[in-house]
Amino acid sequence: MSQPDQHRIYCEMNPEPAAIERLCQVIRVRGFEVTGMNAELRDGTWEMALTLKGSRPVAMLQSQLEKLHTVNRVHRMPAVAAAQRA
Amino acid sequence: MNGAQHILEAFHRHQIDTVFGYPGGCIMPLYDALVDSVGIEHVLCRHEQGCALAADGYARASGRLGVCIATSGPGATNLITGVANAHRDSIPMLVITGQVPSALIGTDAFQETDVLGMALGIVKHSYLVTDPAELPAIMEEAIHLAQDGRPGPVWVDIPKDILLTDIPPTAMAPITPVATAPCAIDEALALLSEARRPLLYSGGGVSLAGAEQAFRQFADQAGIPSVVTLKGIGNHSRHDPYHLGMLGMHGSRGANLAVDACDLLMVVGARLDDRATGKLDGFAPNARVIHIDADAAEFNKLRKADIALNGDLGSLMQAFTQATSGTPLAIGDWQQQCQEWRATKGFPAADNDEPEAPISGPAFVRQLSRITGDDTVIACDVGQHQMWVAQHYRFAHPRHHLTSGGLGTMGFGLPAAIGAQFACRGKTVINVSGDGSFMMNAQELATIRRYRLPVKLIIMDNQCLGMVRQQQELFYGNRESQINLDDNPDFVAMARAFDIPAISIQRSDQIRRGIETILAYDGPMLLHVAIARQDNVWPIVKPGASNGDMLDEHTQRHQNMSAGQTPTEHPTSSASSAQAPKRNAKENAA
Numbered sequence: 250m251s252q253p254d255q256h257r258i259y260c261e262m263n264p265e266p267a268a269i270e271r272l273c274q275v276i277r278v279r280g281f282e283v284t285g286m287n288a289e290l291r292d293g294t295w296e297m298a299l300t301l302k303g304s305r306p307v308a309m310l311q312s313q314l315e316k317l318h319t320v321n322r323v324h325r326m327p328a329v330a331a332a333q334r335a
Numbered sequence: 336m337n338g339a340q341h342i343l344e345a346f347h348r349h350q351i352d353t354v355f356g357y358p359g360g361c362i363m364p365l366y367d368a369l370v371d372s373v374g375i376e377h378v379l380c381r382h383e384q385g386c387a388l389a390a391d392g393y394a395r396a397s398g399r400l401g402v403c404i405a406t407s408g409p410g411a412t413n414l415i416t417g418v419a420n421a422h423r424d425s426i427p428m429l430v431i432t433g434q435v436p437s438a439l440i441g442t443d444a445f446q447e448t449d450v451l452g453m454a455l456g457i458v459k460h461s462y463l464v465t466d467p468a469e470l471p472a473i474m475e476e477a478i479h480l481a482q483d484g485r486p487g488p489v490w491v492d493i494p495k496d497i498l499l500t501d502i503p504p505t506a507m508a509p510i511t512p513v514a515t516a517p518c519a520i521d522e523a524l525a526l527l528s529e530a531r532r533p534l535l536y537s538g539g540g541v542s543l544a545g546a547e548q549a550f551r552q553f554a555d556q557a558g559i560p561s562v563v564t565l566k567g568i569g570n571h572s573r574h575d576p577y578h579l580g581m582l583g584m585h586g587s588r589g590a591n592l593a594v595d596a597c598d599l600l601m602v603v604g605a606r607l608d609d610r611a612t613g614k615l616d617g618f619a620p621n622a623r624v625i626h627i628d629a630d631a632a633e634f635n636k637l638r639k640a641d642i643a644l645n646g647d648l649g650s651l652m653q654a655f656t657q658a659t660s661g662t663p664l665a666i667g668d669w670q671q672q673c674q675e676w677r678a679t680k681g682f683p684a685a686d687n688d689e690p691e692a693p694i695s696g697p698a699f700v701r702q703l704s705r706i707t708g709d710d711t712v713i714a715c716d717v718g719q720h721q722m723w724v725a726q727h728y729r730f731a732h733p734r735h736h737l738t739s740g741g742l743g744t745m746g747f748g749l750p751a752a753i754g755a756q757f758a759c760r761g762k763t764v765i766n767v768s769g770d771g772s773f774m775m776n777a778q779e780l781a782t783i784r785r786y787r788l789p790v791k792l793i794i795m796d797n798q799c800l801g802m803v804r805q806q807q808e809l810f811y812g813n814r815e816s817q818i819n820l821d822d823n824p825d826f827v828a829m830a831r832a833f834d835i836p837a838i839s840i841q842r843s844d845q846i847r848r849g850i851e852t853i854l855a856y857d858g859p860m861l862l863h864v865a866i867a868r869q870d871n872v873w874p875i876v877k878p879g880a881s882n883g884d885m886l887d888e889h890t891q892r893h894q895n896m897s898a899g900q901t902p903t904e905h906p907t908s909s910a911s912s913a914q915a916p917k918r919n920a921k922e923n924a925a
């Protein structure tokens with residue numbers, strides 16, 4: 250199996266009940282692990298920066314997250330370079 | 336108006352006139368409101384799983400929203416399988432459950448379960464209503480979401496106190512769907528005109544989008560050879576000369592050969608499920624892919640698409656029809672090849688001319704297909720019988736074939752047939768079940784009786800969990816484990832206990848008479864069909880193998896011979912094809 254890559258995504262969501270659980274569940278089910286999370290409720294919107302680990306294409310995860318009704322925006326940030334991680 | 340009345344008001348606004356439900360403590364305010372409501376038929380099933388699957392069958396047969404209702408706790412947990420079933424097949428469904436009063440949530444109250452948390456993975460969206468004022472808007476949004484784009488179940492969980500709270504009437508403006516910008520099809524057209532061996536691969540998305548006519552028009556005009564997934568059965572006209580039927584694990588050899596040989600795969604409303612593609616490495620190895628779907632998340636998920644077109648399938652198919660009219664594709668040789676495969680590599684099933692011979696599953700389904708009319712709806716269960724229906728029944732329309740594709744839910748057929756009969760009151764609706772599957776929701780016989788639904792019930796009884804037995808035989812060294820059902824109840828007596836007349840057949844010469852008898856009867860009737868225990872579904876691709884590695888009866892017999900086994904040998908059973916099941920054999924149609 251290939252080495253899991255690190256990814257960073259930024260996400261904006263409506264603060265509905267279970268919004269964060271829903272997001273985390275999709276991340277897990279689609280083959281990624283949350284290794285870092287920064288979340289803040291600002292002006293009625295959840296703003297979340299997530300660091301993820303996984304070997305599947307992160308674009309696939311992005312399109313699954315974008316489908317969630319509570320999610321307004323998903324943005325992929327530049328991947329963490331291997332050297333930076335070490 | 337209280338919260339419960341607001342829910343009914345939303346039903347009225349959206350012309351929802353049939354709902355399937357089961358009452359209980361926390362949903363009682365809604366049942367109380369139903370007493371005074373006019374124009375909504377509430378169908379009381381006998382288990383909440385039956386409610387959800389009936390709502391699913393209603394939606395599949397009609398294209399309308401299916402609605403199911405249950406109470407908190409066990410009512411909600413009983414819905415889960417039915418909702419997951421709808422989710423996996425993208426069926427538009429609205430699920431309403433009562434929840435314990437707001438103040439009790441989180442206190443482990445009587446019949447409290449975290450429905451929102453439990454159902455997250457099996458819904459398109461879900462709500463826990465926390466503010467009464469939001470209920471009308473949530474109902475509006477839930478009904479819209481369930482049907483918009485790629486449909487799916489939407490679950491609204493409502494605490495009892497909110498159902499009882501007075502909420503001022505709100506003028507709800509209907510949500511207008513966001514129109515997707517029409518995408519350019521030029522590049523796809525260029526690939527299509529270059530291709531010498533193009534193949535249409537369509538699935539359930541075609542009928543879900545209401546694009547049946549536009550799709551057929553394109554297929555007929557372009558003359559592109561075609562295959563379908565389990566859920567795409569019925570997409571093509573039965574007389575389409577280039578149609579090769581279902582592909583995949585139990586697909587036709589011709590369909591799988593065509594996928595192997597094609598140089599362009601035009602995937603329409605299908606998600607390239609593993610049961611259809613087999614091992615991905617070996618799937619359509621020479622083909623470029625045009626993927627057309629309502630859900631952009633399906634693109635590149637399992638197979639890279641050279642061109643992905645996201646949007647309304649009906650409009651896209653119309654655009655393709657317009658663009659290709661007058662410019663026939665140069666695919667004559669390929670069409671000829673596919674026609675030959677259609678003639679020689681379809682699903683083999685000899686009708687048994689021996690009158691005394693035991694009934695074989697495929698032969699029975701072929702007769703059923705010949706005898707029933709074009710407008711018949713068949714609701715299947717899960718197992719060998721389901722595959723025999725998919726292989727041998729010739730469907731005129733995709734909404735006539737109700738089958739649990741993504742989840743493969745045993746017990747789907749009977750409640751789905753009930754839902755379909757409510758949706759299509761004048762049509763013949765037949766539930767084709769196996770002896771294992773039938774027992775999973777047999778309590779719904781009481782629903783058929785209560786509403787005097789003229790559903791026809793067929794049990795193909797091989798006295799075992801046939802599909803599992805087959806895989807144990809082929810892939811687990813014939814070591815049978817927990818598949819024996821030779822102590823089945825007397826199905827004929829069982830039906831009669833619900834006031835449903837029933838007959839049983841066990842010989843080939845009784846098939847026609849048996850089918851005609853139940854069809855002619857004015858009301859529900861059950862036909863018990865004793866079939867041979869060791870019949871297999873052919874061909875079969877071993878799970879995880881490539882579709883090119885299909886096994887059929889002949890390859891299998893050959894393998895058995897070289898292993899020194901006779902083809903019908905069973906380690907733990909002496910049943911032979913000549914042996915009819917012990918029970919039910921006493922009655923017959925003759």
Ligand SMILES: Cc1ncc(C[n+]2csc(CCOP(=O)(O)OP(=O)(O)O)c2C)c(N)n1
Binds near residue numbers: 719721768771
């Ligand atoms: C709820 C559920 N449990 C278990 C299975 C696994 N399963 C798939 S087919 C099958 C056997 C079905 O037996 P029967 O209904 O008698 O049909 P047959 O295969 O004999 O035609 C089983 C157990 C399933 N699909 N669904």
